[in-house]
Amino acid sequence: VEMQEDALEALQRGEFVLFFQPIIPADPSDPPSFEALLRWQHPVHGLLTPGFFEEVLEEPRVAAAIGVRVIDLALEQVAAWQAEGVAFGRVAVNVTSADFAFRCFASHLKSRLDHYNVAPERICIEVTEHVFLGSGTQHVSDALQRLAELGVEIALDDFGTGYASLSHIKAYPIGRLKIDRSFVTDMEENKDSLSIVQAIVQLARSLGLSTTAEGVEKDEQAILLRSMGCASLQGFHFSRPKPAAELGPFLKKIT
Ligand code: G
Ligand code: G
Ligand code: MN
Ligand code: NA
Numbered sequence: 054v055e056m057q058e059d060a061l062e063a064l065q066r067g068e069f070v071l072f073f074q075p076i077i078p079a080d081p082s083d084p085p086s087f088e089a090l091l092r093w094q095h096p097v098h099g100l101l102t103p104g105f106f107e108e109v110l111e112e113p114r115v116a117a118a119i120g121v122r123v124i125d126l127a128l129e130q131v132a133a134w135q136a137e138g139v140a141f142g143r144v145a146v147n148v149t150s151a152d153f154a155f156r157c158f159a160s161h162l163k164s165r166l167d168h169y170n171v172a173p174e175r176i177c178i179e180v181t182e183h184v185f186l187g188s189g190t191q192h193v194s195d196a197l198q199r200l201a202e203l204g205v206e207i208a209l210d211d212f213g214t215g216y217a218s219l220s221h222i223k224a225y226p227i228g229r230l231k232i233d234r235s236f237v238t239d240m241e242e243n244k245d246s247l248s249i250v251q252a253i254v255q256l257a258r259s260l261g262l263s264t265t266a267e268g269v270e271k272d273e274q275a276i277l278l279r280s281m282g283c284a285s286l287q288g289f290h291f292s293r294p295k296p297a298a299e300l301g302p303f304l305k306k307i308t
Pocket of ligand 2: 074090147210267269270290294
């Protein structure tokens, strides 16, 4: 409880910020996209990743309040890059059940897109399969349908772990599968992981979906993933998540 009250005050003080991690397209002539990752710049404990404030994100009201801020911070950055003439694909934002439960998520996002004068095609919403389970799935389904119709891309995060029910791909307007990093990490040593990565890439291709491989830490992994036809790559090999101001080499101006 203490940490949750802390978090609401921290939110007012602007201690929640976004880092951005580049997502590198297989085609080098395409510009990068970026995943927005939440950080708490804590006055005492320093820079905290979400793992250190899980309990905060598990409290629905606090999580929803942070979620609203995350959307605004992400759109603010998109608007800034647009104004600077930076070439980029989309900015991906992680969204959980708390974000869907608290308000009409699609209407909220639409009104913030309008406010910041950002096109829906600039945004990807990343969800894990958790949002399709439990109560409120009709609500989630309606929101995703509306967002996809607007042109927002919906990505299924951590794909291959958890439930990995293929019916979710069929039932919801998913545009991208993010291959969980656990498979990428050991695909060079573990044949099963390699087969799973290949199968996901092929499944995505035949369904007309894009793919992003997560957790790419080595050049060998990048080469292998590109040879399989994986559409984009993300991981420490390219860049750790960083403040926007430190993304220099990834932010090229449109020529
Ligand atoms: O880099 P990393 O430690 O940032 O992320 C850890 C976890 O936190 C990931 O599972 C990620 O999906 C989640 N996460 C990152 N940013 C956000 C955010 O803005 N909102 C929510 N709800 N989760 C996030
Ligand atoms: O669950 P989600 O995919 O949203 O979270 C992304 C998480 O993965 C973040 O915590 C981010 O810092 C982390 N991450 C990104 N690239 C790499 C990588 O190459 N290796 C490892 N170990 N973690 C990574
Ligand atoms: Mn993610
Ligand atoms: Na993931």
